[in-house]
Amino acid sequence: MKNILVPVGTTESGINNLKYALNLASINGGKVFLISVYEDESKLKDIANVNEFWINEKRQQLKDVMNGVNSEGVEVITQSIKGNPFEEIKKISKKENIDLIVLSPQSIEIDDKVYLGTTTAKILKQTEIPLLIVPNGYLFRKFDSILFAFKNGHFKKENVLEPLKYMKSTFDSKINLLHVITPEATEESKEIDTELTTLKSSLTTTKNATTFQGVLEHFQSHNPDMLCVVRRKRGFFKKLWEKNIILKRDFHTSKPLLVLSGIQE
Template identity: 20%
Template sequence: MRKILFPTDFSETSNNAFVYALKLAENIGAEVITLHVYELPIIDMSYTDVPVYQAEVYESLELNNFENFKDQIPMLRKIAEQHKLDHIKMSNMMLQGDLVTNIIQTVKDEFIDYVVMGTGGATGLKEFFIGSTTASVMTGTNALVLGVPANSQYEPIKKIGFTTQFTIEELDALRKLLPLAKGFKADIECLFVKNGDNEVNEVIIADWKVIFKEEKVTFHIIESKDVEDTIIDFVNLYRINILAMLNQKRSFWEGLFHTSLTKKMAFHTKIPLLALHND
């Protein structure tokens, strides 16, 4: 059975993303593993000569985290029940330490196929639409990572957008997107924004169309100098429910999350971003 890892801090943003995790599990036949990570604060013990005191403080903090974890799990089950998804197999984990490190290690240890996580929160969408945490997970693991904006409300996945420049790497990524699309019985709308600096041989485009002729895949080639606005317009015009991109090197994602495209998407769209990868 496929596995979906759902990191959560039990915030409203995380709970919102939980619905996506459950729906994904239902449509691809997967189980959900929730993961709560907490960090113990650094305590200044310079005013005491009793080492035991420090151990007691940490033990108390760990107990408080565990009690909070125990109290929140029923809330997740309630969300599942409200959406008639309580039949989805679900297990729960709580780990101490760095969030990103624990997510990446859990993906390896549990053979995770997808990571679904909410983005946004206390720092606000303007500064953290996808953000450094999700970006680090996207670039640090081979799992497919779905980042769900805080203002995104789940809608049936009927259209999946895929941005491409018709590279070999993107060809493989598109193939990996097919099972997800088939699980949701969704169409894949591929977008190539032609701006003069990224010419693609027409033969290559024709080859792609032949390769995917039996699939529910459509190719759109739009000439525009404004790539960002073209993507936004495309997402809105075709009512895209998930936008997928190839997971490239770290600098690509970290750059993307600080560009005007990200900010525009944060304010003009409410769709999740799916990071695909190549092995």
């Protein structure tokens, strides 16, 4: 994870996420890209003044975020960008070979009933880059234990498990697998790829109606430092494709959430 992207929503969440990214980057000589994106206001009459306002506003926000952290020893590249936030994140991710995007559950809007707000949810939908969703105010700590919850043990896309391999090699993390067998599980989904089993410290197989119910049942006994899942079009991630939002009643966690790339059915 040499290149880490931190998109800024609010200044407060930006400081929190940048601190987290800096800790990750400092371990292996990584680089952090801190960006703030503003929409094109070309439909407004006084285009020049409006754009100048947002340029200055976003530049100041980036300065405020940088002033809120100690970035010594880590290269941080800041950039304010005009355009669609989701398209610009995809562009810079490709251009800079981004390995990980660090986000807050709710980047701008705050709602106690919501786990993933619309901005974070849309980024999760539209990027192939692994995401690390860090709870507001959560301090960085070594990942001694990671709980990886999944329904399908077969991964068609290559390199899906690279972030887990990195965590294991860097932090000597214990990778505890939670294989959730749901009523619609196929025989293929019940099998687990060798690439994954070689990473495991433990394997728990559980039968539940949903992956989230499996996580709820076994979360406390594992007490992980990080929860890991794969992007899917079903289960609690189904809400992303329907409403660009995930309510806490459908899924939530108080620990950092690593969302692996690739989409499973």
